[in-house]
Amino acid sequence: MHTFITATVAELGRQVRTRAGLVLGHQRDASGVLTFKGIPYAAPPIGPLRWRAPQPPAPWNDVRDATTFGAGCLSALENDQRPGARSEDCLYLNVWTAAKQADEKRPVMVWIHGGGFQFGSSANPATDGGLLAAKGVVVVSFNYRLGIFGFLAHPDLDLEAQSGNYGLQDQLAALRWVKTNIADFGGDPDNVTVFGNSAGAMAIGILMASPLAHGLFHKAIGESGAFWDGRHGPLQGVEEARMRGLAFARQQGNASIAALRATPAEQLNAAAPWSFRTNPVVTAFTPSVDHYVVPDVPALRFLRGEQMHIPLLAGWNAAEEVPFVSQSLPDQSAQAFRAAAEEMFGKDRLADFLKAYPADTDAQAKASAAALTGDYVVGEQCWQWLRLHRGSSLAPVYGYLFNYTSPYTPVASHVTEVPFVFGTLTPQQVIGCATPPAEADRALAQTIMSYWVNFARHGDPNGAGLSSWPAYDEKDVVQILGTAIEARPNPQAVRFRFLGSFRENGILPMRWRDVP
Template identity: 35%
Template sequence: MSVFDTACGQVRGSGPDRGVVAVLGIPYAEPPFGADRFRAPRPRSPWAGIRDCADFGPVPPQSAQLPGAPSWSPGDEDVLSLNVWTPAAADGAAPGGPLPVLVWIHGGAYTFGSGAQPDFDGAALARAGLVVVTLNYRLGFEGFGHVPADGADPCPPNRGLLDQIAALTWVRRNIAAFGGAPGNVTVAGQSSGAASVACLMAMDSARGLFRRAIAHSAVGPCYSPELAGHLMEKVAAEAAVPATSAGLAAASPQTLVKASDAVVDAYRQNPHSGRHHWDPVLYGPVADGVHLRADPLAVLAGGAASGIDLLVCHTTQEYWLLDAVGSSAKVTTEEHLNRFAADFGLPDSLTQGYRGLMPEAPVGDVHLALYGDLMFGEYSSRLADAHARAGGRTFLSRFARQRGGSEPVAYAWHCADVPFAFGNLGEESIRFLIGGAPTAADHHLSARMTAAWVGFAATGEPGWEPLGASGGPVRTWDAADTTRAPAPGHWSDSGTVRTLWRSFGYRPLRP
């Protein structure tokens, strides 16, 4: 087994296994509980001797139980840890110099997930020439809930983002010991992890910690402080505690998880609760004007991150997954569709335009197409547009692979692209996402997507030309890849659909 020196002490990983050493559950900050609860993360204190790091660390408080991944146990406190996969040849000084580093931020609606999920195993990317890091960060109320100052020391918003910055700081200081290049770090994520990446690009406190960014299916926009405060009051009431700093601190993490789930369920059951009925996500980054000055769209448009290379991807049928797993309210009539559009402030031209592009589709499919683009597709594309127009090197791609012909068993839906890029198609836990055992064509597609990530992380070149200020080529990932300007003819890969969104603006969400 390999031993590595870090600033806090030595760690021992497992392997090598097929040429890769895994070092799991390395603490990067102090446990965020007790006096440190609701505070910014503190650097980890050193330890004596060699710390065995053959197993993933505890996951942050959450109610989700994800296939193949550890679940949270009340009482687990040492939740701020990260995992490193490195080629065995990179143990110490790598021949030919240090390797590019990819740091992965998991998604999960800022409420669930961890860096220990099987589809995020970094071994395949490490065999391709990267040092890979996945991490845990505070979720739910612990990471993103509003905590009033109440005359006490203020508890910062966006604590989950501050945890991510602490992990990137750890990478900058320690990754050379694992064969990685501290000056060649790419931060990557999907869904809320991709939106976290966009926030990190916009945050002054993350400046200089990475030089490239990958954002798959970024979701937006951010929350306003007013919305964060409003949701805090609902959670506090459900938890039967005062909506104060002391009251919230007195509630256990388990109590706040249960209260949050109860508030979500109430929104789901109430069709008159506005956009939260359709999308009952309680937590997200807060555009507080200090830690996060504004929504990343606005910050990137101002050129604040123009020195960072950006690779954006979204799937062409994002919301079909949320529908399949029961996370989306059903739309079965035109009345439902119109109410959905009104709750999100969508102009009539959008719903009419989507109906025109999908004349034979059931109303539920029109809703899913519209919703997926609202939450993921259009927001992701606008991040790419904003960054490119501000002078940042930007690459845009779409994942269109589905399985099953006209009646797919797996759509090109949310999350399906991730195991392809990680090279983890053999994981049993992702069979539902990709529609069964992978085919030879799937393995070829995965190899191409993995190569794009590796090329981008190493040199900033994924394999196609970047966008210009007025647009440019878009890579479509499918059985046969294409790289071209979007062509009319299909709503999910059409320049027409982008035109429909021109009358809609994203801004921080309010109560």
């Protein structure tokens, strides 16, 4: 007689073993979601590790408390009023899972926060992953180095390793942590979707074009961002990034890298501030074409088919311009707007410009200036992302336009879709609105969450009970996420085609950087 012993998988509880040690998270909430916060995915990037590639975290022997967020990375935003502790020691991540057992292999969704590569953290109440996790995915969010700590390039640093994109290398390290550890939280390391907003979406577009990211994620969702190009032209080159680093060192008394590494973090951070009054691409420490993480201008990599050939869902909001009005062309009068447009786009293209952005009256010019700002800061590059990926990859592509408004969200501004994606429906601070959500807002959140989770599962947002979302093709049809949810031809196509006509081999003109 044979005796068969069946191995049983231990029930997933609040104590989980990662490769570095045990972590203890929160008890399951009413929806059955376990939450783990503040797990180190890399060693603190301090002292000699400042401006070096992220290193593995040191293992620990005791059970590590994972019930509070780790400190956010230092913010370069002037007078940043966002709550929460900040520190140079900030490379922490968070996990939400409703898995009952560790072998469930649930789809994984990894959130990359926005903030112009200058501010933001994974502790934002709007991006709490609990409600998404309750829908059957494992959600991960993390911090990454920002501003001068994340993106300083300097010739002396190049003697150690290619310098500049430490923040992007942090993102890669977090994704490697997911690949190595997420199965112990009930996630599937072979079904990882990255999703992000603004600079988070731009990071995703950049990573899709990076050979170093291959195999670390399998689907991508980009909300209001794509390549970190637009009004400023293309992504900065490594020489420009080095010149910026050298100029900063000169400002610090011709400081050496050793001296800069010895300078207190808060002092360095205060010496490299950024505000919304200026474009971060030309006035702050941001990603560059370093020929290591970023081999070439990302849009060009997509044009040549050198990106990751994975399913992509991407889109933009109807009023992206709201936080970026300081980057608008002069709009105090129709004449001033037309003159600025002629300087930027050329006299021979002014007639075409005015068909896309009419300026017959001062009021019309003001409206066109706002539309143009949203288009060249965010919208057109998202549209290009869809078109280029569809044209050079056989992977499915889905596009959307978020134009929903309600008393809770009176303007479909940049970032306003985020509380719907997570279902948190926190106050819409970017537009200064504190009106609480109503039933229609909650219904839209459920719809968007379902689309996003379906895409994470299968690479297709469609599912039972949802309005059909067609794949993006040459007809330029996008899913309208608004009061009505329906597929329609892209209403901004004429404007985007005009701006896109200035791309040569996928690259926008560098001369735009010099237009006031």
